[in-house]
Amino acid sequence: xxxxxxxxxxxxxxxxxxKSLAEAYMRYVLTEGKMPPxxxxxxxxxxxxEVDFYKFFSSFEALESDLWQSWMHSTLDSIKKDSNxxxxxxxEKVLAFYYTHLEVLKRRRSFxxxxxxxxxKKAGRVKSLQAYKKAFMNFANEVVEEGVDKGELKDRKRLTxxxxxxxxxxxxxxxxxxxxDASKDFEMTDAAVEKAVNLSFQLLGxxxxxxxxxxxxFIWQSR
Amino acid sequence: MKEQHKIxxxxxxRAAKFVGTGAKMGGNYLKYYAKKMVDPDxxxxxxxxxxxxxxxxxxxxxxxxxxxxxxMMSMDENVLPKAYAQKFQMAQYNAPPLSYPLVVKTFRRYxxxxxxxxxxxxxxxxxxxxxxGQVHQxxxxxxxxxxxxxxxxVANSVSSxxxxxxxxxxxxxxxxxxxxxxxxxxxxxxxxxxxxxxLELQRSVKAAExxxxxxxxxxxxxxxxxxxxxxxxxxxxxxxxxxxxIEGNPGQEERNRIGQAMWDFYDHQxxxxxxxxxxxxxxxxxxxxxxxxxxxxxxxxxxIPEDFYQDYFQLMExxxxxxxxxxxxxxxxxxxxxxxxxxxxxxxxxxxxxRMVELLAxxxxxxxxDFSDKQYFAAIYSLGDEISNxxxxxxxxxxxxxxxxxxxxxxxxxxxxxxxxIGAKVKTLHLKKAA
Numbered sequence: 001x002x003x004x005x006x007x008x009x010x011x012x013x014x015x016x017x018x019k020s021l022a023e024a025y026m027r028y029v030l031t032e033g034k035m036p037p038x039x040x041x042x043x044x045x046x047x048x049x050e051v052d053f054y055k056f057f058s059s060f061e062a063l064e065s066d067l068w069q070s071w072m073h074s075t076l077d078s079i080k081k082d083s084n085x086x087x088x089x090x091x092e093k094v095l096a097f098y099y100t101h102l103e104v105l106k107r108r109r110s111f112x113x114x115x116x117x118x119x120x121k122k123a124g125r126v127k128s129l130q131a132y133k134k135a136f137m138n139f140a141n142e143v144v145e146e147g148v149d150k151g152e153l154k155d156r157k158r159l160t161x162x163x164x165x166x167x168x169x170x171x172x173x174x175x176x177x178x179x180x181d182a183s184k185d186f187e188m189t190d191a192a193v194e195k196a197v198n199l200s201f202q203l204l205g206x207x208x209x210x211x212x213x214x215x216x217x218f219i220w221q222s223r
Numbered sequence: 224m225k226e227q228h229k230i231x232x233x234x235x236x237r238a239a240k241f242v243g244t245g246a247k248m249g250g251n252y253l254k255y256y257a258k259k260m261v262d263p264d265x266x267x268x269x270x271x272x273x274x275x276x277x278x279x280x281x282x283x284x285x286x287x288x289x290x291x292x293x294x295m296m297s298m299d300e301n302v303l304p305k306a307y308a309q310k311f312q313m314a315q316y317n318a319p320p321l322s323y324p325l326v327v328k329t330f331r332r333y334x335x336x337x338x339x340x341x342x343x344x345x346x347x348x349x350x351x352x353x354x355x356g357q358v359h360q361x362x363x364x365x366x367x368x369x370x371x372x373x374x375x376x377v378a379n380s381v382s383s384x385x386x387x388x389x390x391x392x393x394x395x396x397x398x399x400x401x402x403x404x405x406x407x408x409x410x411x412x413x414x415x416x417x418x419x420x421x422l423e424l425q426r427s428v429k430a431a432e433x434x435x436x437x438x439x440x441x442x443x444x445x446x447x448x449x450x451x452x453x454x455x456x457x458x459x460x461x462x463x464x465x466x467x468x469i470e471g472n473p474g475q476e477e478r479n480r481i482g483q484a485m486w487d488f489y490d491h492q493x494x495x496x497x498x499x500x501x502x503x504x505x506x507x508x509x510x511x512x513x514x515x516x517x518x519x520x521x522x523x524x525x526x527i528p529e530d531f532y533q534d535y536f537q538l539m540e541x542x543x544x545x546x547x548x549x550x551x552x553x554x555x556x557x558x559x560x561x562x563x564x565x566x567x568x569x570x571x572x573x574x575x576x577x578r579m580v581e582l583l584a585x586x587x588x589x590x591x592x593d594f595s596d597k598q599y600f601a602a603i604y605s606l607g608d609e610i611s612n613x614x615x616x617x618x619x620x621x622x623x624x625x626x627x628x629x630x631x632x633x634x635x636x637x638x639x640x641x642x643x644x645i646g647a648k649v650k651t652l653h654l655k656k657a658a
Binding site: 082084088188 | 321322323324325327328331332337339347374375376378379
């Protein structure tokens with residue numbers, strides 16, 4: 001793009017579509033360091049009519065939500081395209097997801113990093129992340145189901161229904177770690193992912209936890 | 224340094240582990256003294272063993288550089304009581320594997336392609352663990368290859384791991400902190416080199432060139448086009464691991480052949496090349512079906528400075544012990560004496576080092592030396608135990624010996640131990656004569 005700053009209104013939008021709007025929005029936020037004051041101001045700065053904006057998005061929030069969702073979808077699409085993916089164990093599928101997702105996010109790192117403090121403050125409960133979360137939960141559920149079927153994860157009845165939420169929290173942790181990671185090529189994040197996923201599969205799989213609960217229950221009931 | 228405070232999670236976890244170990248060790252000492260009050264005959268080795276297993280447990284969870292530090296110490300029987308050494312030797316065979324998706328990611332990062340796009344076949348599971356990485360088997364154009372992939376973050380954590388290991392090392396080695404620093408620096412430098420696979424590749428190629436002429440050795444061919452900072456690709460050397468081979472109970476002639484090749488390999492490096500493969504543990508050697516000694520892994524190379532070389536090997540010369548003045552001068556140059564030593568301490572340490580040198584120079588005193596000699600090794604171990612239990616030696620908590628000595632001692636201890644395991648009779652002087 002020829003534009004140096006988001007303010008320059010030279011680019012009489014060649015073609016306005018979702019993608020170019022999202023790009024222009026990210027550019028604005030990153031160069032200005034804050035959200036545009038209004039949709040009007042934003043459209044003015046990129047030289048389109050406000051009406052054209054609403055053709056695609058109802059608000060900035062909707063636009064952001066769309067962005068996050070698209071990153072999730074492109075991650076899931078690309079791992080499922082990999083010929084080895086089907087043969088992976090549940091643990092490997094989760095790992096493959098993280099590594100691919102971080103690559104996708106890396107292209108947008110500045111934007112993600114800028115937004116992250118707010119996401120973190122609300123523990124992921126921000127509106128713009130809802131669609132993103134939903135797409136991830138679908139994936140997590142698939143993996144959990146498969147993991148339980150193959151015996152990689154232990155079926156703990158009602159608790160099993162909460163596994164996907166555990167993975168969601170793990171995703172928040174991973175992205176958070178990555179946002180703060182200052183190592184070369186984010187190598188430390190790779191190590192963190194590896195360790196976090198191993199731990200979660202060990203905890204959710206048949207583990208000492210079950211024996212501990214079983215034992216506690218026995219002592220409780222037999223007294 | 225920026226890496227260090229930017230990895231708080233892992234550092235805190237690691238620190239917690241070490242603190243836990245420290246507390247446990249304290250507990251072991253308590254138990255020991257309690258037992259001792261009841262039964263004065265309780266042997267200190269039961270304490271050492273309890274401590275060793277706790278330290279080992281903590282270290283084995285760490286992987287990476289702390290594991291290497293454990294391996295290092297395990298080689299130096301002299302520094303560590305026997306119980307520690309045995310426990311630590313197990314550390315070499317224990318590290319959880321890297322997941323296949325991460326291996327793929329590493330490949331994509333450096334070669335823009337996944338391993339199965341680059342090779343005709345590639346094992347998803349690691350076939351072998353190395354201390355800071357793991358080995359996969361691959362094939363390309365009919366050749367079988369070994370592909371070594373490094374764990375992520377190892378290079379980053381070397382320095383912080385060592386800082387955490389320092390208090391334990393101080394306690395184990397009974398050395399003051401400031402004296403320990405020069406050794407820690409030396410270990411750190413080697414460990415950081417070890418995480419650089421590009422350097423390892425260069426060194427491997429060089430070693431293969433410079434030692435290729437030695438009878439009975441086998442080196443792999445390396446493939447720089449499929450190697451980078453974190454990955455090394457080389458020929459797969461078919462054969463048995465050293466331990467496995469020994470378990471198969473080979474004949475004496477084969478034992479001698481392998482032992483001789485190993486000796487010559489080290490002898491040539493130390494005396495001709497002045498830079499030596501300082502990692503002689505059994506996992507780095509493969510015995511081929513033709514009974515050649517295959518050498519893999521050139522991560523740890525110690526360059527020997529000229530001054531140190533001159534002093535150190537004079538100690539091995541026959542007759543040096545009869546030349547009191549020269550011997551003392553050497554001990555001083557090699558920093559075995561501490562500037563603060565009193566005359567009586569000097570005399571004491573001279574007698575200790577005399578016994579050590581007597582023992583360690585023994586293989587160099589004759590044309591041929593039989594490393595299967597159990598008595599010889601029992602004498603080395605018992606001297607080590609005796610020294611580490613000796614009150615006067617323990618009371619003096621000054622560091623003794625040049626920092627260059629760590630890796631050279633380790634190399635010799637490792638080599639002697641391997642030759643003992645192999646049970647080989649070796650001609651120890653023939654290369655020197657030929658030169």
